[in-house]
Amino acid sequence: MNIVNYCLALFLLLALASCNNTLDRDEARAKSQARADIIQRSGTKLIGKESDVLIDAQNRLRTGGGLFGKKASSLELFGNNEKNTNLTMGMPINPYLWKGALETIEFMPISSADPFSGIIITDWYSTISSNNERCKLNIFIKGAQLKTNNLKVNSFCQLINDNKIWVDQKISIADNIKLENVILNKAKKLKLSAN
Amino acid sequence: MKKELLIASALVGSLGLAGVAEAASVSFAGNVRNGVTGDDTDSSSGGTHSSDQKASLTFSVEETTDAGTKISTGFNVFDEGADDAGNPSGLTLTFTDGSSLALVEAGNAATGRIATVPGASGEQGIAGVTSSANSAPTAITYGSTSDNVGFTYTSAADALGVEGLTFGVSAAFGDDPDGSISSTAEQSYSAGITYVTTAGDTTVTIGGGFINATDSNPNTINDKSDVVMASIAAVTGDLTVGAGFGSGSYVDGDTTEVDSMSITTVGAKYVSGDITFAVGASDAEAKDGAEGANGTNTDSLEKVSASVDYVVASGVTATVGYTDVSAVDENVSKTSFSGSSWYIGANISF
Numbered sequence: 001m002n003i004v005n006y007c008l009a010l011f012l013l014l015a016l017a018s019c020n021n022t023l024d025r026d027e028a029r030a031k032s033q034a035r036a037d038i039i040q041r042s043g044t045k046l047i048g049k050e051s052d053v054l055i056d057a058q059n060r061l062r063t064g065g066g067l068f069g070k071k072a073s074s075l076e077l078f079g080n081n082e083k084n085t086n087l088t089m090g091m092p093i094n095p096y097l098w099k100g101a102l103e104t105i106e107f108m109p110i111s112s113a114d115p116f117s118g119i120i121i122t123d124w125y126s127t128i129s130s131n132n133e134r135c136k137l138n139i140f141i142k143g144a145q146l147k148t149n150n151l152k153v154n155s156f157c158q159l160i161n162d163n164k165i166w167v168d169q170k171i172s173i174a175d176n177i178k179l180e181n182v183i184l185n186k187a188k189k190l191k192l193s194a195n
Numbered sequence: 196m197k198k199e200l201l202i203a204s205a206l207v208g209s210l211g212l213a214g215v216a217e218a219a220s221v222s223f224a225g226n227v228r229n230g231v232t233g234d235d236t237d238s239s240s241g242g243t244h245s246s247d248q249k250a251s252l253t254f255s256v257e258e259t260t261d262a263g264t265k266i267s268t269g270f271n272v273f274d275e276g277a278d279d280a281g282n283p284s285g286l287t288l289t290f291t292d293g294s295s296l297a298l299v300e301a302g303n304a305a306t307g308r309i310a311t312v313p314g315a316s317g318e319q320g321i322a323g324v325t326s327s328a329n330s331a332p333t334a335i336t337y338g339s340t341s342d343n344v345g346f347t348y349t350s351a352a353d354a355l356g357v358e359g360l361t362f363g364v365s366a367a368f369g370d371d372p373d374g375s376i377s378s379t380a381e382q383s384y385s386a387g388i389t390y391v392t393t394a395g396d397t398t399v400t401i402g403g404g405f406i407n408a409t410d411s412n413p414n415t416i417n418d419k420s421d422v423v424m425a426s427i428a429a430v431t432g433d434l435t436v437g438a439g440f441g442s443g444s445y446v447d448g449d450t451t452e453v454d455s456m457s458i459t460t461v462g463a464k465y466v467s468g469d470i471t472f473a474v475g476a477s478d479a480e481a482k483d484g485a486e487g488a489n490g491t492n493t494d495s496l497e498k499v500s501a502s503v504d505y506v507v508a509s510g511v512t513a514t515v516g517y518t519d520v521s522a523v524d525e526n527v528s529k530t531s532f533s534g535s536s537w538y539i540g541a542n543i544s545f
Contacts, residue, residue, distance in 0.1 A: 028359060029352055031398035033428035033437065034389040036307035036349065036363075044544070045224040045255040047271040047284040050306055051334070052251060055316075056226040059512050059542045062471060066224065067510040067545035174352075178263065178291055185259045 093118035093141040096194075097151055100187030101139050104179075108137065118142060124158075132160045137179070146187055153179045225252040230514070230540015232319050238530035247318045247540065255284070263291035285343070293351030302345030302367030305404025306336045308387030310428040312437035313462035314475030315500030317516025319538035324496070327532055329524045330451060330483035331496035332458045335424045335441030337479075339406045341383035342369025359391040363404075371411040375486070378449040380408035380419040397431045410446050414487050417452045420445045426460075433466040450486035455493075457481070469506040476500070492525040510544040 030041070035054055042057035043065070060066055093115065101120055102113070109123040118141035126134040135157040143150035153176045158166040228249045235242035255269030269284045285300030312335070332338060345367025354360045367383040387404025403425035410419035422443030429436050439460045447453045462475030476499045482490030502516035515538070522532040 028391045028393045028398050031400075031430045032389065032391045033310045033400035033430065033435070034308055034361070034391070034402050035311050037361075037389070037391075037400075038311055039307075044226075045222055045253055045269065046226055046251060047253045047255070047269050048251055050336075052226070052249070054311065055228070055542070056224075056251075056544050058316075059226070059544045060510065062466075062504065063506045063508070063510050063512055063544070065509050065544075067508075067543065174293065181259060181265075182263055185263075 092116065092144060094144055094146050094150060094187070096146050096187035096191045097141045097183065100185075100190055101141065101151075101183045103190075104183050104186050105137060105139070111136075134158050134166070139183070146191060148180070148184060151180050151183060153183065155179060220258065221254065221256045223252065223254050225250070225545050227251075227543045227545075228318060228540060229543075230318060230538055232536060232538045234322055234534065234536045236321060236531055236534035238534075243322075245322075247538065249318070265289040290351075295349045297347040297349075297365075299345075300343050301347035302341030302343065302365045302383045302385065303339060303406060304347045304349065304363030304365035304385045305387035305406050305424060306339055307349070308361065308363050308389045308404050309335065309402035309424055309439065310389070310400040310426040310437060312426050312428060312439040312460045312475070313435050313464040313473055314460070315462075315473050315502035315516050315518065316471075316504050316512075316514045316542070317500075317502050317518075317538035318540065319500070319516045319518045319536040321518075321520045321522070321532050321534055321536055324520060324522055324532040327522075327524065327529070328483075329494045329496060329522050329529065329532065330447050330453045330456075330481045330490075331479040331494045331522075332441060332456055332481060333477070333479065333496065333498075335426060335439040335458055335460055337441065337458065338420050338422045338443060338445035338447070338453070338456060339385075339424070340380045340420045340445075341365065341385060341406065341408050342367040342371075342380045344369045345383060347385075357390075360388070361391075362386070362388045367408075373411055373413050375412060375414045376449055378410050378412040378415060378419060378446045381411050383408035383420075397429050400428045400430075402426055412446065412449065412486070415446050415450065415452060416487055416489070417444045417446050417454065422456070434463065435465075436463040437461070447483065452484045452486065452488060452490055453481050454484070454490040455480075455482045471504040471506075472502075473504070474499075474501045493523070494525065495521075495523040497521040504542075507541070512542045513540075514542060515539050 039057045042060040108125040111123040120139040124134040138154040140152040157169040253271040257267035286298045289295045347365035349363040365385045371379045385406040389402040405423040408420040424441040426439030458479035460477040464473035480495040484490040500518040522529045
């Protein structure tokens with residue numbers, strides 16, 4: 001293969017990549033037709049020939065998920081029976097999610113925390129190294145079971161402009177999901193240690 | 196600052212919960228495609244009908260560390276006799292910034308980064324055409340291969356500060372027994388890039404990459420794989436259109452030298468409620484030769500396909516597909532591998 005072909009293709013792609021665009025990046029990513037992006041977006045856990053995995057991924061995207069829902073079916077091999085929710089008296093929310101959330105954000109100032117409604121609201125938080133940016137979190141724990149759907153994190157960030165005015169930044173759904181994953185992981189381990 | 200938050204969380208975890216037993220999330224997923232196909236080749240007066248059944252089942256396990264890195268692996272169970280039966284997935288580390296590192300069962304970064312060109316669904320096709328002496332490729336990724344002893348790094352979205360850019364690089368360093376009757380990929384290098392942008396209401400995905408893999412067979416003159424591929428797809432509302440191109444040379448099977456390979460694919464699909472209409476076409480050719488000899492005569496394969504998918508339920512699609520194939524081997528039209536084929540079946544994901 002002539003190396004010129006490689007360079008030409010790479011140059012073309014980089015040239016296109018340098019084009020300006022201002023539209024919603026999250027929406028664009030959600031419609032990416034790259035094979036790996038389609039597979040990731042579908043949530044399929046299938047392994048094997050890429051063509052077979054792609055067919056499964058497209059089927060899941062077309063139909064809204066698999067037979068048992070959008071996510072891969074979980075195997076409770078380690079006794080994590082969700083019927084055993086280990087409810088604490090008076091708490092209508094999952095205590096591991098609650099404690100996991102508090103431990104995860106304990107370095108941030110808490111504005112309010114209501115264990116009965118399951119709402120944690122932090123104050124604005126900034127660091128010395130990035131004092132031109134500040135963020136706050138709203139965390140909602142919505143049920144008694146330790147599951148993804150019962151946790152919602154909304155992050156809000158602001159940057160200070162030249163006029164010393166804080167300006168809202170675009171909400172990053174991806175970052176919210178990352179934060180949820182950290183809290184869920186923490187909650188899972190708290191539950192294990194309790195058992 | 197989000198990263199700092201995550202790091203701080205990791206510190207909390209390591210200080211307060213060190214030594215806590217880790218639980219792995221175990222899940223399974225599968226896909227079953229059952230249906231019937233009908234072939235009507237140009238060489239036969241009557242068509243043939245047959246069943247077409249494919250099934251796969253994967254068990255996967257993943258765990259997220261306190262630092263947010265997800266470690267995942269798994270293995271699949273395919274129909275007995277299939278090449279990939281029991282094929283494990285290697286290890287994949289997904290980092291908090293969205294980038295990932297695949298270890299083992301890696302080395303082919305290009306194919307995941309190209310844009311998917313819409314095409315007809317279904318399992319229709321003339322039986323035997325892909326296993327015949329016809330070396331023309333059937334997909335723009337055809338001929339791409341690598342050794343498993345390698346890694347693939349895939350960047351997070353918006354890589355290198357460019358919005359919409361994602362890239363992957365991979366390398367593998369296999370060393371298999373040299374032999375004149377067997378051919379496997381050894382040292383493999385691959386890179387791929389995806390760029391997603393928008394123009395008005397249209398989202399455009401552009402992808403491309405290359406794969407180069409040396410051959411364990413010392414008598415072949417081609418590399419095991421030396422291919423480049425590029426594709427583009429555009430989504431406007433319910434309509435998706437795309438085109439792709441692949442080119443290069445490789446060793447097909449163990450001893451067949453394939454040169455001047457090229458393939459062009461185009462396709463479109465339109466979603467109307469629960470129904471998806473799709474059409475696709477490909478035009479491919481290649482020159483093949485015996486071990487140690489350049490290819491001289493041209494093989495070609497032209498396909499035009501269409502399908503209708505109907506969403507029956509979550510995870511279940513009913514498919515009707517049709518394909519017309521025209522095959523040429525060594526400059527001679529092969530009526531036994533040319534003709535039309537149809538498929539009726541269901542695709543079930545769980």
